[in-house]
Amino acid sequence: MTLRINSRGTQVVQLQRELKAAGFNPGSADGAFGNNTLKAVKAYQKRYGLAADGVVGPRTWNKLLTDGKKPAGASAVSRPSAAPGGKRVTGYVNGRARQITVAPVGNGKYMRSDAAASFNKMKAAARRAGVSLPMVSGFRTMAQQKSLYAAYRAGRGNLAARPGYSNHQGGLSADIGVGSYSSRAYKWLARNARQYGFVNDVRGEPWHWTYKR
Ligand SMILES: [Zn+2]
Structure with missing residues (x-):
């Protein structure tokens, strides 16, 4: 469903929640698409290389949904189930499957445990310096990467690596x-x-950071 200035309803509430989770400030999640929400949408679109027109169509929804939450009725790539957390999962490195252990890094996202521990330390240090580091996308399952890659190939999403190679x-x-x-x-x-x-x-x-230890 496409949303724009003066749209109202539960879809707008969900949009506002997604924007907040991504580190933007749409004002309160009141279901009214006003000027604060418009500003947040434009800032979000600008950050992710989308046309910053303030209209939330399929491309913007698709990017918002990269973090795994699907507002009912949004016309976007279907989302796989949430990544399992704090335990062994199947990850991929250079095209090869391997079991890895993931741990939480905020906003419902996960990273490999050693990367997560380091990320959380870094986030705490940033907070002490008055800087917030909201997590938008961390560990992705094969299903998640496949849907992002399909969206990218169809011209509906950001650059995404070939499944198995992200x-x-x-x-x-x-x-x-x-x-x-x-x-x-x-x-x-x-x-x-x-x-x-x-x-x-x-x-x-500027948002993509990789743990190289
Ligand atoms: Zn990335």
Whole structure:
């Protein structure tokens, strides 16, 4: 369902919740698409390379749903079940399946346990510096990567790696809601992430950080 300024209802509530979970501020989740929600939508679209028109159509929904929550009736790629957490899961590294252990990193997301421990330390240090590092996408199952890849191939989503070959599938990459390269959060990461083992390793994606230890 396409939402725009002056839209109302439960879909708008869900949009506002998704924006909040991604680190944006649409105002209260009151189901009324007003100016605060419009600003948050435009900022979100700008961050993710979508047309920043403030209209929430299939592409914007698809990106919002990257974090695994599907508003009822949204016309977007169907979402697989949530990644299992705090236990052994099947991850993929360089196309090969392997069992990995994942742990929570906030916003209902997971990373491989060692990466998660380091990420959580980094997040705490950032918070002490007044910088928030909201998690937008962490570990992805094969089903999740397949649906993102299909969306990308169909021109409906951001660049996504071939299924089996995304570092998100090894639990090693984090998409962090940092805004642009000129944001305070990005600059903090550029100065500090390396000591926690994280490197910004995809050109044009200030949000994508990979654990390289
Ligand atoms: Zn990523």
